[in-house]
Amino acid sequence: MNRAIFRTVLVTGGAGYIGSHTCLELLESKTYKVVVIDNLDNSSEESIKRVQQLTACGKDDLVFRNCDIRDRRRLKAVLDEFPNISSCIHFAGLKAVGESVSKPLMYYDCNVGGTVQLLEQLNNKGIKNFVFSSSATVYGEPEMLPLVETARLQATNPYGRTKLFIEEILRDCHASDDSWNTLILRYFNPIGAHPSGKIGEDPQGIPNNLMPFVAQVCVGRREKLSVFGDDYDTPDGTGVRDYIHVVDLAKGHVAALEKLYSDQVGCRAVNLGTGQGVSVLELVKGMGKATGKAVPYEISPRRPGDVATVYADASLAQELLGWKAELGVDAMCEDTWRWQSTNPNGYQQQVQDIESEQ
Incomplete structure (x- = not known):
């Protein structure tokens, strides 16, 4: 494959629904190598194999390692194995609202505890470009429509609170060390699948x-x-x-990563939705x-x-990232x-x- 790949991104939860579509778009951009870590708790390694087939990427362009973000030793081993990693897109986590109500400790352990472990390991390696998969659930019951990023945050269930707490952790990390370059993507209702029908x-x-x-x-x-x-x-x-096509959403993550590599944004939250x-x-x-x-x-x-x-006000995404939903x-x-x-x-x-x- 005659092309220069000069950035390596760690994608946690990359075998999942949104993660696999994002891996595909990263590879299609001809700019990234991708290292996926996933514990396959609610995903399949088959999705990674299909992304490899769809993109016809080289064996070193998309690499999978079975790893739980809470496993400090295993996580460090992956980062040691791939010293060129310079950014992270963080999807890994539990995501069922109802289950979070019945099993809150499991959600706090995985989502919040796992993210803390991940951030510690990234910090140790000096990897400070970070995209976080958040959710519109952090807004709770909307006080205004469309929802803008400055709306009051008031998550109403344990799942939503884990997302909100992680957002606060990321803001605290940046406040303590302004070399952290973080985009928090709050997306609404992802649906759809890749048009090939191979991943979904x-x-x-x-x-x-x-x-x-x-x-x-x-x-x-x-x-x-x-x-x-x-x-x-x-x-x-x-x-x-506000339903958003998963391919549009995946492209939003690529746009966010491009922004981090080109600019120091601090720690900012951005809605990804259609606005309708x-x-x-x-x-x-x-x-x-x-x-x-x-x-x-x-x-x-x-x-x-x-x-x-x-539904979202998605104007900031277009202004800051040059992205908008098309499908x-x-x-x-x-x-x-x-x-x-x-x-x-x-x-x-x-x-x-x-x-x-x-």
């Missing part, structure tokens, strides 16, 4: 998020979708959210259009804590269906097929 969202167990559940209904793994509430003050009565709200039923209809078949659903009672409408609902639904229909059981299906042939 593959949650273990019952999906916690709307789109993978809808996709599993469409492919026959689930009987029907439960729509929680149809009496909100929205155009069709169902909840409205889409209702649950609009998304359901979009999936029906993509599949050619109506999605079966039933109306269920509202869930505690759900709000009617949440709409049709692409989100079509790409989701292409992934789910060709991988009805996610990555596990191919693994089982390979094993059965041996």
